[in-house]
Amino acid sequence: xxxxxxxxxxAIRGVFFIAHKTADGGRxxxxxxxxxxxxxxxxxxxxxxxxSRRGIVQSTKGPNGGFYLNEESxxxxxxxxxxxxxxxxxxxxxxxGLKQCSEINPCPLHNEFKYIRNQIHDLLAKTSIGEFNGxxxxxxxxxxx
Amino acid sequence: xxxxxxxxxxAIRGVFFIAHKTADGGRxxxxxxxxxxxxxxxxxxxxxxxxSRRGIVQSTKGPNGGFYLNEESxxxxxxxxxxxxxxxxxxxxxxxGLKQCSEINPCPLHNEFKYIRNQIHDLLAKTSIGEFNGxxxxxxxxxxx
DNA sequence: TAAATAAAAGATTAAAAACTCTTTTAATAT
DNA sequence: ATATTAAAAGAGTTTTTAATCTTTTATTTA
Numbered sequence: 001x002x003x004x005x006x007x008x009x010x011a012i013r014g015v016f017f018i019a020h021k022t023a024d025g026g027r028x029x030x031x032x033x034x035x036x037x038x039x040x041x042x043x044x045x046x047x048x049x050x051x052s053r054r055g056i057v058q059s060t061k062g063p064n065g066g067f068y069l070n071e072e073s074x075x076x077x078x079x080x081x082x083x084x085x086x087x088x089x090x091x092x093x094x095x096x097g098l099k100q101c102s103e104i105n106p107c108p109l110h111n112e113f114k115y116i117r118n119q120i121h122d123l124l125a126k127t128s129i130g131e132f133n134g135x136x137x138x139x140x141x142x143x144x145x
Numbered sequence: 146x147x148x149x150x151x152x153x154x155x156a157i158r159g160v161f162f163i164a165h166k167t168a169d170g171g172r173x174x175x176x177x178x179x180x181x182x183x184x185x186x187x188x189x190x191x192x193x194x195x196x197s198r199r200g201i202v203q204s205t206k207g208p209n210g211g212f213y214l215n216e217e218s219x220x221x222x223x224x225x226x227x228x229x230x231x232x233x234x235x236x237x238x239x240x241x242g243l244k245q246c247s248e249i250n251p252c253p254l255h256n257e258f259k260y261i262r263n264q265i266h267d268l269l270a271k272t273s274i275g276e277f278n279g280x281x282x283x284x285x286x287x288x289x290x
Numbered sequence: 291t292a293a294a295t296a297a298a299a300g301a302t303t304a305a306a307a308a309c310t311c312t313t314t315t316a317a318t319a320t
Numbered sequence: 321a322t323a324t325t326a327a328a329a330g331a332g333t334t335t336t337t338a339a340t341c342t343t344t345t346a347t348t349t350a
Binding site: 012016094097100112140 | 146147148149150151154155157158161223231234235238239240241242243244245246250251252253254255257258261264265268272277280281285286287288289290
Binding site: 027029030031045046048049052053059060061062063064065066067 | 294295296297298299
């Protein structure tokens with residue numbers, strides 16, 4: 001059980017891959033993305049179609065088509081991907097799974113978890129999709145395995 | 146998708162409930178625990194059996210039997226419950242789901258996630274199972290809904 | 291405008307997690 | 321000893337998540 005669902009992990013890795021591959025203005029096909037991040041191709045296709053519908057990635061059909069990211073998309077925070085796929089439960093949900101846990105009806109770990117959830121949210125909100133392209137060019141980081 | 150699996154959420158809430166209910170030295174039955182924390186009874190039974198086998202909770206069969214916590218168990222950190230049920234993936238796993246993500250082969254968010262995962266671990270390691278009994282007596286906190 | 295390309299959409303299957311039911315075993319009290 | 325109580329254990333079901341397959345639609349190039 002990771003921090004995000006498997007779907008969301010593929011989504012983030014896929015979007016990073018697209019950002020990196022299309023930094024020069026081109027397009028990248030689903031096959032290349034799936035291979036590049038080590039995900040099942042048809043499953044990733046579904047995920048990217050969803051993100052495309054939501055405007056988080058861009059795509060065109062036909063020859064020379066594929067996925068890419070416009071200026072605006074590159075500036076979006078990672079939080080927008082996570083919220084689109086997993087919802088905002090990770091930012092707001094109770095650590096012990098209680099629906100009505102809140103400031104006035106807190107679970108035993110309410111304050112401790114609130115602190116951590118806020119940190120996760122801040123991290124994902126302040127980090128933009130585009131900002132890792134440099135690292136990846138240097139081969140420092142990995143999106144596969 | 147919460148921080149922990151549903152199973153783990155029930156486990157933590159169940160153990161808190163046992164700690165609270167048996168603080169005076171008694172035992173508490175699975176039915177009362179399940180009702181008290183709002184979980185499916187047979188499913189919670191499975192979970193507590195597992196924790197019992199691992200020595201994280203104590204139990205006796207027969208009349209006046211039920212679950213309880215000995216001195217040692219009350220002092221254990223919450224981390225021991227989480228590790229028993231969900232494993233240590235939440236403390237060590239890669240945020241993007243990469244098996245081989247590490248210091249020398251980091252994913253784009255490796256350092257950021259490491260920081261957060263350490264915080265989660267520290268919180269769960271420094272917090273003991275028994276230390277919320279007082280709060281619960283005051284009716285400040287909830288384990289249900 | 292026809293052929294080729296590549297994503298979109300819909301339907302289906304597989305695997306994992308969550309949950310239930312039935313039988314057995316251990317402990318206690320009479 | 322026997323009946324009763326309550327957890328342990330095992331097998332089975334349901335639901336959710338993950339993954340696959342097939343058909344359709346849009347775009348481009350020749």
